[in-house]
Amino acid sequence: MITQQEFMIVSVLLFCIGLFIIVSKKNAIQILIGIELMLNAAILNLVAFGKFDRANNGGQVFALFAIVLAAATTAVALAIILNVYRRYKTINPDKINQLKD
Amino acid sequence: MTMVKILFYVMAFVTLGSALVVAAGKNLVRSIFMFFVTLFGLAGLYVLALADFVAVTQVVIYVGGILVLILFAFMLSGKEALDKIEEQSSKFISLKNAPALFLAALFVVIMLNVVFKAQVDSLPWIKVAVETHNVMPVDGTAINEIGVNLMTRYLLPFEVISILLMVALIGAAHLSRREGANQT
Numbered sequence: 001m002i003t004q005q006e007f008m009i010v011s012v013l014l015f016c017i018g019l020f021i022i023v024s025k026k027n028a029i030q031i032l033i034g035i036e037l038m039l040n041a042a043i044l045n046l047v048a049f050g051k052f053d054r055a056n057n058g059g060q061v062f063a064l065f066a067i068v069l070a071a072a073t074t075a076v077a078l079a080i081i082l083n084v085y086r087r088y089k090t091i092n093p094d095k096i097n098q099l100k101d
Numbered sequence: 102m103t104m105v106k107i108l109f110y111v112m113a114f115v116t117l118g119s120a121l122v123v124a125a126g127k128n129l130v131r132s133i134f135m136f137f138v139t140l141f142g143l144a145g146l147y148v149l150a151l152a153d154f155v156a157v158t159q160v161v162i163y164v165g166g167i168l169v170l171i172l173f174a175f176m177l178s179g180k181e182a183l184d185k186i187e188e189q190s191s192k193f194i195s196l197k198n199a200p201a202l203f204l205a206a207l208f209v210v211i212m213l214n215v216v217f218k219a220q221v222d223s224l225p226w227i228k229v230a231v232e233t234h235n236v237m238p239v240d241g242t243a244i245n246e247i248g249v250n251l252m253t254r255y256l257l258p259f260e261v262i263s264i265l266l267m268v269a270l271i272g273a274a275h276l277s278r279r280e281g282a283n284q285t
Contacts, residue, residue: 072269
């Protein structure tokens with residue numbers, strides 16, 4: 001039997017790896033990957049605790065919703081990244097520092 | 102040490118290891134494909150948490166949808182972005198990465214403390230759930246109840262999220278339109 005604590009430890013480590021990627025990387029796409037890792041860590045928690053909710057399936061259903069939300073977020077974020085690349089010819093977030101061109 | 106536990110450790114190792122490679126790698130394409138492995142490992146963890154439907158959805162949406170989108174955005178953003186990345190220092194521990202490493206390490210310490218202090222295995226509501234046999238069955242019949250619950254109890258969030266998905270898709274299509282196309 002796998003305990004909840006083990007799931008939570010895996011999820012904590014995954015969350016912190018995502019945090020590291022977001023802070024250290026210089027590329028918008030890699031930052032997006034870091035955000036996805038953090039979202040996945042949260043979803044892992046939802047799923048792990050959803051095991052104890054057979055009647056209502058709260059955890060699993062909201063894990064599904066979170067996955068769909070992540071898909072929507074990624075679609076919009078990638079469209080924005082492509083637009084930024086077209087305008088500035090770079091996707092380094094440090095270099096994008098003006099509101100109008 | 103049962104088989105399930107061994108599988109859990111293997112999956113956790115694959116997930117965390119590939120996530121670390123994503124964090125350390127300097128090649129963007131390689132890190133995207135390692136992210137692929139991370140997502141598969143996570144799907145395995147979901148199966149071990151008795152959520153097979155969520156695992157299949159994870160594989161379909163993340164691996165089939167999001168990853169292909171990311172690859173597309175990467176390919177479309179050109180070669181220059183690639184070259185920029187090569188300049189970036191590849192070492193995991195360097196002075197430039199020190200703040201990020203420090204922040205992440207602090208978060209690990211704090212959150213692990215919280216997890217150990219909270220004693221999540223003996224929460225009251227989990228004990229009640231175990232006593233009343235409210236735990237997911239191991240024989241895959243839970244998928245039935247997910248379908249019923251999705252159409253009854255969670256119908257409002259389901260509809261709201263469908264509208265949000267439509268809005269997001271229209272927004273993404275509008276944003277990625279070429280400039281000057283709106284004059285026609």
